[in-house]
Amino acid sequence: MNKLAQYIKELGRTPIIPLAGSVGLQLTRTSMKTSLTDSGRQKEALLALCREVELDAIFTIMDLTVEAEYLGCRLKFPEDEPPAVVEPALSDEEKIDDLFEGKAVGGRMPLFAEVVQGLKASLDMPVCAYVIGPFTLAGQVMDLALAMKATRKKPEMLHHLLSRCSDLIIHYARLLTNAGADLVCILEPSAMMISASKFQEFSSHYCKKIISNNASAMSVLHICGDTNHLISEMETTGAEGLSLDSHVDIQAAYDRLAGETVLIGNVNPVDEITFGTPESVREKSEQLIRAMEGKNFILSTGCDVPQNAPLENIKAMISVKRKN
Amino acid sequence: MDREKLYIQMSEAVVKFEEERVAELAEKSLEMGLDPVETILHALSAGMLIVGDLFEKKEYFVPEILMCAEAMQAGLDILQARIPKGSTGNKGRIVIGTVFGDVHDIGKNIVKLMLEVGGYTVYDLGRDVPLEKFVEEVNRTNADIVAMSAMLTTTMMGMKKVIEMIRESNPRVRVMIGGAPVSAEVVKRFGADGYAKTAGTVLEEAEKLFKRIKQDA
Numbered sequence: 458m459n460k461l462a463q464y465i466k467e468l469g470r471t472p473i474i475p476l477a478g479s480v481g482l483q484l485t486r487t488s489m490k491t492s493l494t495d496s497g498r499q500k501e502a503l504l505a506l507c508r509e510v511e512l513d514a515i516f517t518i519m520d521l522t523v524e525a526e527y528l529g530c531r532l533k534f535p536e537d538e539p540p541a542v543v544e545p546a547l548s549d550e551e552k553i554d555d556l557f558e559g560k561a562v563g564g565r566m567p568l569f570a571e572v573v574q575g576l577k578a579s580l581d582m583p584v585c586a587y588v589i590g591p592f593t594l595a596g597q598v599m600d601l602a603l604a605m606k607a608t609r610k611k612p613e614m615l616h617h618l619l620s621r622c623s624d625l626i627i628h629y630a631r632l633l634t635n636a637g638a639d640l641v642c643i644l645e646p647s648a649m650m651i652s653a654s655k656f657q658e659f660s661s662h663y664c665k666k667i668i669s670n671n672a673s674a675m676s677v678l679h680i681c682g683d684t685n686h687l688i689s690e691m692e693t694t695g696a697e698g699l700s701l702d703s704h705v706d707i708q709a710a711y712d713r714l715a716g717e718t719v720l721i722g723n724v725n726p727v728d729e730i731t732f733g734t735p736e737s738v739r740e741k742s743e744q745l746i747r748a749m750e751g752k753n754f755i756l757s758t759g760c761d762v763p764q765n766a767p768l769e770n771i772k773a774m775i776s777v778k779r780k781n
Numbered sequence: 782m783d784r785e786k787l788y789i790q791m792s793e794a795v796v797k798f799e800e801e802r803v804a805e806l807a808e809k810s811l812e813m814g815l816d817p818v819e820t821i822l823h824a825l826s827a828g829m830l831i832v833g834d835l836f837e838k839k840e841y842f843v844p845e846i847l848m849c850a851e852a853m854q855a856g857l858d859i860l861q862a863r864i865p866k867g868s869t870g871n872k873g874r875i876v877i878g879t880v881f882g883d884v885h886d887i888g889k890n891i892v893k894l895m896l897e898v899g900g901y902t903v904y905d906l907g908r909d910v911p912l913e914k915f916v917e918e919v920n921r922t923n924a925d926i927v928a929m930s931a932m933l934t935t936t937m938m939g940m941k942k943v944i945e946m947i948r949e950s951n952p953r954v955r956v957m958i959g960g961a962p963v964s965a966e967v968v969k970r971f972g973a974d975g976y977a978k979t980a981g982t983v984l985e986e987a988e989k990l991f992k993r994i995k996q997d998a
Contacts, residue, residue, distance in 0.1 A: 538935045541883075541885075543884050605887070609798075609845075609848055649961075651842050651843065652839075652842045652844075652845075655844060686839055725964075727967065761934070765935075
């Protein structure tokens with residue numbers, strides 16, 4: 458049974474869950490870095506957002522570097538922007554096993570588990586958390602361009618790395634679930650850059666493993682950008698929901714699904730949420746809700762909303778809830 | 782083998798990312814006494830144009846482009862060693878980089894390569910480039926175009942600042958932008974002159990901008 462589809466059914470209307478955790482930072486005047494290094498401050502910002510906006514569920518603040526940092530990748534960690542990997546951890550492909558030796562849970566993983574636990578204790582709504590996707594993590598650990606080329610030149614080495622990455626992600630997903638996360642969303646942005654057959658071989662297979670090993674939580678797979686070529690393969694991961702970016706025609710994508718998979722999306726976080734007006738956001742949101750009426754659909758943003766986006770636009774998105 | 786046949790075989794070898802074959806044919810072209818500048822244009826650049834087209838059609842993706850680029854580079858290294866400095870890259874000068882805060886440079890590197898084999902001189906500032914550095918480099922190199930990319934919605938905002946600085950200091954310089962969050966709407970709002978949606982369209986876009994520069998002059 459698809460637990461996410463069940464949740465929508467029980468709610469009785471289209472849930473509205475923007476990926477907008479970082480907008481909460483405006484309310485508490487917390488810097489991005491502080492929120493990603495201090496669980497209490499992140500929780501405080503997200504609770505402030507929940508008081509201000511009637512969300513149907515809350516996501517933690519998106520951070521694509523937690524697992525990579527734990528594995529030893531060097532980060533750039535600016536005060537007011539999301540962190541990014543600047544140096545891979547793996548310099549010698551022969552030493553993959555050494556890199557993962559004794560690694561299960563660590564770095565800032567417990568911090569996010571604390572945020573989840575804190576939110577769960579204070580809120581009566583599903584709490585959602587993120588883990589990185591296996592191919593994206595492999596790209597961070599060994600350098601993305603090298604990982605891309607390895608799909609053709611060194612597939613065995615890449616599979617070995619992906620297998621170790623997946624095991625680590627499973628540990629983290631379980632940690633988050635045990636802390637109370639109702640939903641774990643896999644963020645696999647680098648997969649947007651590869652073909653469907655390479656995605657099947659080097660990502661979806663491993664996503665499936667992560668999802669089936671953390672089956673008590675609801676599962677979502679998010680890939681940014683134009684994923685029109687990947688929709689069917691994304692579904693084979695067994696993810697209960699697919700989160701699609703604004704480059705995808707969500708209605709057309711829905712028609713291509715084989716099962717009862719939920720689609721999540723896809724108001725443009727830049728053109729609409731950041732630069733749009735409350736009127737344009739409302740119009741776009743209503744349009745999506747109407748188009749997807751009666752289907753397994755969650756209204757969300759196509760991708761993470763920049764922290765400086767106007768709160769009024771998030772409110773405008775939520776406001777369409779009462780009408781349907 | 783005649784010249785045309787060699788060009789075709791070499792561009793096909795680039796498209797099929799047969800690195801050794803490209804190198805072999807590059808050597809052969811020199812043995813045949815062909816002008817390396819012409820070979821770069823009619824074989825390597827022609828091959829990369831096909832690659833760009835396959836990318837547009839979603840038959841090729843980033844791993845394939847990177848493999849083609851590697852194969853092309855093998856030929857380029859051999860041919861460039863025989864070319865006197867200053868006899869290539871005459872189509873124009875372009876400053877390129879990913880904006881401050883953004884370390885994602887795969888797309889930028891592909892675009893740079895497309896421009897180089899397309900006959901432009903490219904000054905690469907790398908990744909995570911402080912915004913004022915773009916203006917400094919334009920002044921230093923007397924470039925005609927600034928090409929910037931950003932992968933994140935947050936860092937993207939830096940491009941707007943660079944465009945404002947360029948308008949102020951070098952109004953004749955044209956600006957093209959790219960990257961995942963960039964849309965036609967963003968181009969309009971930021972006041973950029975051009976927009977390469979993917980690496981496959983970058984040469985076309987650069988040609989357009991240079992045409993405009995010539996008309997303005």
